[in-house]
Amino acid sequence: MYKYDNYDQQMVDARVEEFRDQTRRRLSGELSEEKFRPLRLMNGLYLQLHAYMLRVAVPYGTLSGAQMKVLGDIADKYDRGYGHFTTRQNIQYNWIKLEEAPDLLADLAKVEMHAIQTSGNCIRNISSDHFAGAAADELVDPRPYAELLRQWSSFHPEFSYLPRKFKIAVIASDTDRAAMRLHDIGIQIVKNEAGEIGAAFYVGGGMGRTPMVAPCINEFVPIDQLVTYSEACLRVYNRHGRRDNKYKARIKILVHEMGKDEYTRQVEEEFAHLLTQGIEPPLAELERIKPYFADPAFKAGLSDEIDRTDPDFALWVDRNTVAHKAPGYVSAVISLKPVGGIPGDASADQIRLMGELATDYSFDECRVTHTQNIVLPHVEKARLKDLFDVLDANGLSSPNLDTIEDIIACPGLDYCTLANARSIPVAQKISERFSGNGKTAELGELKLKISGCINACGHHHAGHIGILGVDRKGVENYQLLLGGSEAEDTSLGKITGPGFDEDGIVDAVEKAADVYIANREDGERFLDTYRRIGMDPFKEAIYG
Amino acid sequence: MKILTGNDLKTGDVTWWDGQGWSRHVNDAVDVGEKADEIAAREEASRNVVGAYAIDAATDENGVRPAHIKERIRALGPTVRPDLTLKPADPEAGNWVI
Ligand code: HEM
Ligand code: SF4
Numbered sequence: 001m002y003k004y005d006n007y008d009q010q011m012v013d014a015r016v017e018e019f020r021d022q023t024r025r026r027l028s029g030e031l032s033e034e035k036f037r038p039l040r041l042m043n044g045l046y047l048q049l050h051a052y053m054l055r056v057a058v059p060y061g062t063l064s065g066a067q068m069k070v071l072g073d074i075a076d077k078y079d080r081g082y083g084h085f086t087t088r089q090n091i092q093y094n095w096i097k098l099e100e101a102p103d104l105l106a107d108l109a110k111v112e113m114h115a116i117q118t119s120g121n122c123i124r125n126i127s128s129d130h131f132a133g134a135a136a137d138e139l140v141d142p143r144p145y146a147e148l149l150r151q152w153s154s155f156h157p158e159f160s161y162l163p164r165k166f167k168i169a170v171i172a173s174d175t176d177r178a179a180m181r182l183h184d185i186g187i188q189i190v191k192n193e194a195g196e197i198g199a200a201f202y203v204g205g206g207m208g209r210t211p212m213v214a215p216c217i218n219e220f221v222p223i224d225q226l227v228t229y230s231e232a233c234l235r236v237y238n239r240h241g242r243r244d245n246k247y248k249a250r251i252k253i254l255v256h257e258m259g260k261d262e263y264t265r266q267v268e269e270e271f272a273h274l275l276t277q278g279i280e281p282p283l284a285e286l287e288r289i290k291p292y293f294a295d296p297a298f299k300a301g302l303s304d305e306i307d308r309t310d311p312d313f314a315l316w317v318d319r320n321t322v323a324h325k326a327p328g329y330v331s332a333v334i335s336l337k338p339v340g341g342i343p344g345d346a347s348a349d350q351i352r353l354m355g356e357l358a359t360d361y362s363f364d365e366c367r368v369t370h371t372q373n374i375v376l377p378h379v380e381k382a383r384l385k386d387l388f389d390v391l392d393a394n395g396l397s398s399p400n401l402d403t404i405e406d407i408i409a410c411p412g413l414d415y416c417t418l419a420n421a422r423s424i425p426v427a428q429k430i431s432e433r434f435s436g437n438g439k440t441a442e443l444g445e446l447k448l449k450i451s452g453c454i455n456a457c458g459h460h461h462a463g464h465i466g467i468l469g470v471d472r473k474g475v476e477n478y479q480l481l482l483g484g485s486e487a488e489d490t491s492l493g494k495i496t497g498p499g500f501d502e503d504g505i506v507d508a509v510e511k512a513a514d515v516y517i518a519n520r521e522d523g524e525r526f527l528d529t530y531r532r533i534g535m536d537p538f539k540e541a542i543y544g
Numbered sequence: 545m546k547i548l549t550g551n552d553l554k555t556g557d558v559t560w561w562d563g564q565g566w567s568r569h570v571n572d573a574v575d576v577g578e579k580a581d582e583i584a585a586r587e588e589a590s591r592n593v594v595g596a597y598a599i600d601a602a603t604d605e606n607g608v609r610p611a612h613i614k615e616r617i618r619a620l621g622p623t624v625r626p627d628l629t630l631k632p633a634d635p636e637a638g639n640w641v642i
Contacts, residue, residue, distance in 0.1 A: 050557075095628075096556065098556060099554045422617075422624075424624045475613070
């Protein structure tokens with residue numbers, strides 16, 4: 001885990017005191033809402049449907065056990081006893097009081113956390129692979145690179161007022177578990193033929209109302225030019241991004257309108273110039289960061305045996321654990337998707353418990369996934385059953401990772417001011433339907449993602465099945481999309497046709513699932529079958 | 545009718561103009577007619593409310609009913625957490641918004 005140095009801690013502490021003063025001035029009337037609003041947003045405090053909402057940054061989704069426990073305590077102390085883990089690998093609290101927000105931020109700062117740059121047109125929290133440092137297939141741990149970029153982008157004066165928000169993801173394996181190509185910049189750490197480490201840059205991806213898959217603009221940037229190249233990408237965007245129209249302001253529109261080749265040419269030109277300016281931090285900084293992410297002291301000689309006599313446990317092992325690079329270990333995924341539950345929500349007790357389990361079972365580390373689950377990255381196989389029993393006793397053992405029950409859903413109209421329709425009730429009905437009809441297992445990997453409006457916080461474009469809430473004359477209506485993916489085979493889903501009401505969309509999803517079951521060939525996932533047979537058979541079944 | 549809503553500055557709670565002050569209960573909301581902007585400006589200036597705006601509503605046998613579903617959800621609370629709504633004892637409370 002990265003540990004703050006004195007600069008980090010001083011910056012965060014100073015920011016808390018600054019916000020305390022700003023809040024005091026707002027409450028006493030010295031600051032109008034017009035003046036205060038951008039200040040609170042810079043500290044992650046939104047005004048949402050029911051109250052103030054605070055979004056806490058979790059850099060690359062990694063948390064220590066102690067940090068997780070504090071997140072649970074905050075849910076009790078300042079909220080209504082729960083929190084919502086988001087697709088940005090962050091956590092949001094829905095019921096924050098303005099008068100208490102400075103104290104909350106002070107509590108966060110004590111465990112090296114904050115809510116800075118979780119809003120506004122700046123470089124947002126950097127996301128990464130939730131199995132970083134554990135995955136059997138990774139080239140290196142991507143997090144030191146993400147951390148370097150975090151330091152570069154924190155309070156970067158030139159990039160504090162970009163045309164629009166800016167999201168970066170860093171991965172280091174060919175398997176993409178971070179929706180890398182759907183970010184403003186997606187970076188894959190790679191090795192070239194000479195065996196040197198570098199970064200492939202994918203620029204101009206995104207979801208929202210104009211979804212785009214980022215093209216690769218440079219297959220190999222030497223690692224000691226990572227920051228300089230990122231700076232060049234941002235500079236060209238900052239110069240030419242559309243500030244006149246919020247809907248055209250993201251970098252994806254610039255890259256699209258300018259053309260990938262011209263954008264790349266300008267980046268290379270800026271890059272050549274920047275190389276003469278010596279802005280790259282010395283490699284020593286990267287080397288200073290790396291040990292924080294060094295492997296924990298894995299035990300040697302552990303057995304890979306797992307006692308599978310308990311069938312519930314065996315199913316959970318099959319569904320919710322993932323191969324680890326160290327013999328005798330696995331990564332265990334705690335599903336926050338109980339059947340009929342609210343995707344991504346966890347109670348204060350559950351959050352604290354997960355923090356304790358991280359400490360006891362996983363070298364004091366856990367991760368937030370963009371699929372709104374929690375990972376214990378390094379668990380001894382021999383201790384899995386004990387872990388499972390604790391999870392099971394606390395409503396955290398749903399064996400449904402990557403199944404149709406493992407739904408991503410944004411807060412939707414239950415919490416979000418921008419929403420057109422509710423997302424959560426649809427997720428609840430779908431998980432209940434498929435758990436009830438017993439088709440979950442048969443369907444295998446099927447990623448279903450729901451957004452309550454076109455902003456796509458729930459990644460609906462990238463779901464094998466996607467659902468988008470729209471407003472039809474003041475009534476909630478849901479469109480169905482098929483064929484999206486946010487993995488290494490990234491693609492954007494296509495709308496099937498006219499939308500449905502809440503029950504209608506659940507039926508439509510089941511019909512689509514049945515078309516897959518009827519047409520699949522050996523080893524095909526839903527997505528593979530869709531890609532092979534196309535939209536028509538699905539349309540026929542759904543509307544026919 | 546037109547009713548006026550906003551959030552409490554300190555707590556963020558959803559509030560409704562009841563003619564004299566701000567209530568947590570939509571049923572206390574009164575018709576503000578043409579006065580919405582005037583009341584909103586005055587109340588925001590005195591920091592009793594933040595982000596006040598007028599919405600359409602009607603009255604029926606259950607009381608005041610905002611015209612748009614978004615405002616009905618604001619009035620009630622999240623439909624997926626009946627325990628946190630204005631009617632925590634009623635698991636079906638969410639049906640009111642539809
Ligand atoms: C509840 C308050 C929220 C508000 C007001 C909000 C607002 C927005 C807006 C306006 C966009 C579109 C930006 C654009 O296309 O330029 C967006 C995109 C997005 N948001 Fe949210 N969002 C909220 C909650 C969330 C939550 C809870 C998550 C995670 C579950 C999330 C993750 C994302 C993601 C992944 C995108 C799409 C990726 C992209 O930026 O292109 N947001 N959000
Ligand atoms: S997709 Fe729309 S409804 Fe859902 S959280 Fe984002 S802005 Fe809100």
